Amino acid sequence: MIFSNLIRNSVIGVGLASLVVGAPASSAASSSASSASSSVASDSASGSSSQSDSAYTVPNELTLGVAQVPNIYNESAVDANVAAKGYSLVNVTTIPRGLTGILELKEATNIYGYDFEHLNLTVTYQSDTRLNIHIEPTNLTDVFILPEKLVIKPKVEGDTESFNFDDSDLVFEYSEKDFSFEVIRSSTGEVLFSTAGNPLVFSNQFIQFNTSLPKGHAITGLGESIHGSLNEPGTVKTLYANDVGDPIDGNIYGVHPVYYDQRYNSNTTHGVYWRTSAIQEVVIGEESLTWRALSGVIDLYFFSGPDPKDVIRQYVKEIGLPAFQPYWALGYHQCRWGYREIEDLVDVVDNFKKFNIPLETIWSDIDYMDSYKDFTNDPHRYPTDKYQDFLDELHNNSQHYVPIFDAAIYVPNPNNATDNDYEPFHAGNESDVFLKNPDGSLYIGAVWPGFTAFPDFLANNTQDYWNQMFKDWHDRIPFDGIWSDMNEVSSFCVGSCGSGRYFENPAQPPFLVGGEVTQYPTGFNVSNSTEWKSISSSIAATASTSKSSPTSSSSSSIDSMNTLAPGKGNINYPPYAINHAQGEHDLATHAVSPNATHQDGTLEYDIHNLYGFLQEKAIHEALLEIFPNKRPFIIARSTFAGAGAYMGHWGGDNNADYDMMYFSIPQAFSMGLSGIPFFGVDVCGFNGNSDAELCSRWMQLGSFFPFYRNHNVLGAISQEPYVWSSVADATRTSMAIRYLLLPYYYTLLHESHVTGLPILRSFAWQFPYEKQYKGVDNQFFVGDALLVTPVLQPGVKKVNGTFPGANVTEVYYDWYTHEKQNFTDGKNETLAAPIGHIPLHIRGGNILPLQEPGYTVAESRQNPFGLIVALDNEGKAEGKLYLDDGESLEIEESLYVNFVASKNELIASPFGDYNASQPLANVTILGVEHKPKQVQFDGSKVKFSYENSTIFVTNLETKTPSGAFANQFTISW
Incomplete structure (x- = not known):
């Protein structure tokens, strides 16, 4: 009974008087508890030489929430669409940019909370391409309004007092008696959004609206989840940030409340963004979309497009254009949970050099910490002097280091x-920067080091505290960027479980850490049959027969028809239960409880989805204090709309198997259209053991993602690319391509930064009028020029790929042979793909800037440039190059180069003042049907060769002694 009261109230006593003020929170590695065993850790699993091996273990029962029945599975739950009576619209008034009105409740039904009787409606034409529909209660008492200081609010463009409605392709129409509205595309007459026939529901803990969709719709967005790029009928998206190990279709780390509706009957695309941090659920039907939120107001933004890329640009511009990553971020990154000692990092760096595999950045998971505490390093395994010596050597070699936080x-x-000598807590506690319980006592959850507190990024002093902690840490351990983990925000127990227990610290997590990993990829038993026989026998011999712990403290579910609570309502157990992919759906399972309270009174319930985003903004500012005018490098797990302006993202705790390799592609698409183009996943897989075949395929696939990192779990076998000779060979092959393409990737980074366009692009964006290419998730474009066709299954030597417009409107060239391909438009082509080979094609009409690869990005940037000119059917091509110093936040000197090829002539036109002194070495021109008599560089003959309809122009260094693009030049053939 005591435990039951605890989890319902999330308060366990007040603890020491000094703790009533508040305290910061500890973290957890990408190795989330959800991916580990639920059994209690043994005494020997502390993982740190500086703490006692007999550390107390957080009781497993503290992790158990109250069982919920999600409404979508609850047959007895009331259907709000049927029961609600809706509103009537009165007092409609036109304003220069739209209209206002009052919505009056027709009849209270109080389905999931109490209905608001009167609502304000405001419709604003913000620009020619954007329409805002805003609905909120007239009485805002106990209503959360998302502040603009937390999440950017799109503003009216131009003259606020006038607007030419004919300039907008979006038209708002409404019905008054039974209020509904439609958004219509003027140019086509098509209804883009319609609530007709469905009542608006607006309660204190439940908001719902519906829109009709065309049958056979193509809806994308609504991330983040492991799912295909299309949200097919029957899809339910839960938008609640969650620390969980990448379940297919479940809610995971990020929340992006935006969807894209691509319509092939009119060849148009539009976007809809609900600017809310609320807990949400979206249900996709055959011809409908239902959107629900458990707090807040309706603040909808419609983007008119009309092409997919237009909508992406329009949306991302409003939420915040992506951060411009430093050039070195494009290099290869190596990590694992299990580099136990500083000597392990030294060995890994040495091995990469020994096997001649480029390594740009070495990372640390929580191994380096003293008993898993932030801002510390283990004095025995990572002593400060050895740590610093290692980093000095790394930096002397132009390499980088990123630790987890x-x-x-x-x-x-x-x-x-001894334990109490931990300044990060005391400094935060004295500054009052930690989350509280509703009674004002410190909220104490549990993460890796034991019982922990959580920084409150709405508190007045948190940024100053943050800046000082990061500065002191960097003064001791000079890192180059930060890996932000567990920031959904995660807690291993339910409620403020440490309020009366923190004196039992240090405490181990309530699950096994670093146990033997017995999972192997699909096909392992075939390709590694001898080894598999031995492994399977060992697993069978050591299999446990013990019964698992119960998964819930309660066998009964919360009543979905919860009594009407006054004010904010029932915060920890709202009357509408979402399908939360955690435990038995309790919102506080593996997360800070919804009733945790911020300094200004804001409840975590209303901004849980923002925690990681707010933390990332704070880290961004702290890094700018450390590295003035240098671009902060942050890779983070939890994201929200606009987070891409501060960080990049990795795909979280995936598995070492082919399905996760496949899903990495639509996940990249989802992040791209969410404004986070700098994305990658843990190549070779995080959870489980990889093998040579899977790792070969994944290392090559990953080499084309913007963020390229290998990382795996504690207890799994090593999977650095040099572990297997075949993987090392495959890695060197694809990595050489990536490093050769660094100028192209950097140009795409810059394009994303200034326009919002993703770097990895789906067929549906590249060929938006070709319906057969919707939902293609097994291939992708890098920019507009490169088409990647990876192998995504075991035991094959061939792969099928489609080449849109081939030999009709498009030309494709094999990257490796330069040969024009005889593909057929719309046909599945069979491509040779033995181990170590990833099919790669250049799309005609594009010009690629190249630079000879070096071991590091810094070395590569000192090497000569090159160009690949891939002519289209008309003998034309174009491209661009962007360069600067690669690290400055405020860029003073930059170089832009435009390339245009037409009529047997290539013109390179540079402008800008950044000095790229490296010469031009060669130019390769694809698709030249006849061998030319001569090739000229600015009117003088140069040497060339000709093979497979390709001109190879070499030895151009003498023609460009001041730098490849110091001056305009022309090459003719």
Whole structure:
């Protein structure tokens, strides 16, 4: 009974008087607890040489929430669409940019909370391409309004007092008696959004509206989840940030409340963004979309497009254009949970050099920490002097280092003088920067080091505290960027479980850490049959027969028809239960409880989805204090609309198997259209053991993602690319291509930064009027020029790929042979793909800037440039190059180069003042049907060769002694 009261109220006593003020929160590695065993850790699993092996373990029962029945599975749950009576619209008034009105409740039904009787409606034409529909209660008492200081609010463009409605392709129409509205595309007459026939529901804990969709719709967006790029009928998207190990279709780390509706009957695309941080659910039907939120107001933005890329640009511009990553971020990154000692990092860096595999950045998971505490390093395994020596050597070699940082701060044991010597907690506690319980006491959850507190990024002093902690850390351990993990925000227990227990710290997590990993990829038993026989026998011999722990403290579910609570309502257990992919759906399972309270009174319930985003903004500012005018490098797990302006993202705790390799592609698409183009996943897989075949395929696929990192879990076998000779060979092959293409990738980074366009692009965006290419997730374009066709299944030596417009409107060239391909438009072509080979094609009409690869990005940038000119059917091509110093936040000197090829002539036109002194070495021109008599560079003959309809112009260094693009030049043939 005591435990039941605890999880319902999320408060366990007030603890020490000094702790009532507040305290920061400790973190957890990408190795989330959800991917580990639920059994209690053994005493020997502390993982740190500086803490006692007999550390107390957080009781498993503290992790168990109250079982919920999600409404979508609850047959007895009331259908709000049927029961609600809706509103009537009165007092409609036109304003220069739209209209206002009052919505009056027709009849209270109080389905999931109490209905608001009166709502304000405001419709604003913000620009020629954007329409805003805003609905909120006239009485805003106990209503959360998302502040503009937290999440950017799109503004009216131009003259606020006038607007030519004929300039907008979006038209708002409404019905008054039974209020509904439609958004219509003027140019086609098509209804883009319609609530007709469906009542608006607006309660204190439940908002719902519906729109009709055309049958056979193509809806994308609504991330983040492991799912195909299309949201097919029957899809239910839960938008609630969640620390969980990449379940297919479940809610995971990020929340992006925007969808894109691509319509092939009119060849148009539009977008709809609900600017809300609320807990949400979206249900996709055959001809409908239902959107629900458990708090807040309706603040909808419609983007008119009309092409997919137009909509992406329009949306991302409003939420915040992506951060411009430093040039070195494009290099290869190596990590794992299990580099136990500083000597392990030294060995890994040495091995990459020994096997001649480029390594740009070495990363650390929580191994380096002293007992898993933020801002620390283990004095025995990562002693400061050796740590610093290692980083000095790394930096001398133009390489980089990124450590993990978790989202919670350890609460030390006041009865243990050694343990209590932890300045990050005391400094935060004294500054009052931690989340509280509703009664004002410190909210204490549990993460990797034990009982922890959580920084409150709405508190007045948190940024100053943050800046100082990061500065002190960097002064001791000079890192180059930050890996932000566990910031959904995650907690291993339900409620403020440490309020009366923090004196038991240090405490181990309530699950096994670093146990033997027995999972192997699909096909392992075939390609590794001898080894598999031995492994399977070992697994069978050591299999446990013990019964698992219960998954819930309650066998009964919360009543979905919860009584009407006054004010905000029932915060921890709202009357509408979402399908939360955690435990038995309790919102507080593996997360800070919804009733945790911020300094200004805001409840975590209303902004849970923002925690990671707010933390990332704070880290961004702290890094700018450390590295003035240098672009902060942050890779983070939890994201929200606009987070891409501060960080890049990795795909979280995936599995070492082919399905996760496949899903990495639509996940990249989803992040791209969400404004986070700098994305990658843990290549070779995080959870489970990889093998040579899977790792070969994935290392090559990953080499074309913007963020390229290998990372795996504690206890799994090593999977650095040099572990297997075949993987090393495959890696060197594709990595040489990636590093050769660094100028192209950097140009795409810059394009994303200034326009919002993704770097990896789907067929549906590249060929938006070709319906057969919707939902293609097994191939992708890098920019507009490169088409990647990876192998995504085991035991094959061939792969099928489609080449839109081939030999009709498009030309494709094999990257490796330069040969024009005789493909057929719309046909599945069979491509040779033995181990170590990833099919790669250049789309005609594009010009690619290249630079000879070096071991590091810095070395590569000192090498000569090259160009690949891939002519289209008309003998034309174009491209561009962007260069600067690769690190400045405020860019003073930059270089832009436009390339245009037509009528047997290539013109390179540079402008800007950045000095790229490296010469031009060669130019390769694809698709030249006849061998030319001569090739000229600015009117003088140069040497060339001709083979497979390709001109190879070499030895151009003498023609460009001041730099490849110091001056305009022309090459003719």
